[in-house]
Amino acid sequence: MKSYLLAANLLAALVMSNPAQACTDKADRWLAGDKAAHFGVSVGLGMAASQVTSDTLSAFGLALLPGVAKEVYDAQQSCNHFSWKDMAWDAVGAYVGVRAGNWYFGPKGIGYRTSF
Numbered sequence: 001m002k003s004y005l006l007a008a009n010l011l012a013a014l015v016m017s018n019p020a021q022a023c024t025d026k027a028d029r030w031l032a033g034d035k036a037a038h039f040g041v042s043v044g045l046g047m048a049a050s051q052v053t054s055d056t057l058s059a060f061g062l063a064l065l066p067g068v069a070k071e072v073y074d075a076q077q078s079c080n081h082f083s084w085k086d087m088a089w090d091a092v093g094a095y096v097g098v099r100a101g102n103w104y105f106g107p108k109g110i111g112y113r114t115s116f
Contacts, residue, residue, distance in 0.1 A: 034086070035086070041090075042064070042097060045097060046097020046098040048101070049094075071086060
């Protein structure tokens with residue numbers, strides 16, 4: 001019977017200690033490690049979006065949508081926030097990706113699609 005009470009007390013202590021976690025103040029630096037991931041993923045998304053539409057602004061918007069969705073999701077999580085610095089790296093990556101996606105290999109060699 002005593003082991004049952006001990007297990008119940010340990011379980012109650014574990015459950016009650018979980019919400020007591022304090023949020024740590026994470027510095028959102030411009031050159032933090034996750035910024036390269038934001039840039040790299042957005043480059044890939046920009047290249048893919050440039051193949052979906054020939055309109056530069058539409059391709060840029062399509063490439064930014066996942067980044068915006070991720071930041072909105074982050075803002076809903078406890079101990080997290082919407083990062084404008086992450087969005088800036090997403091925007092730079094999307095721009096580079098859309099521009100890089102406009103290069104193509106055609107019958108006359110390498111070309112650049114200029115019909116925007």
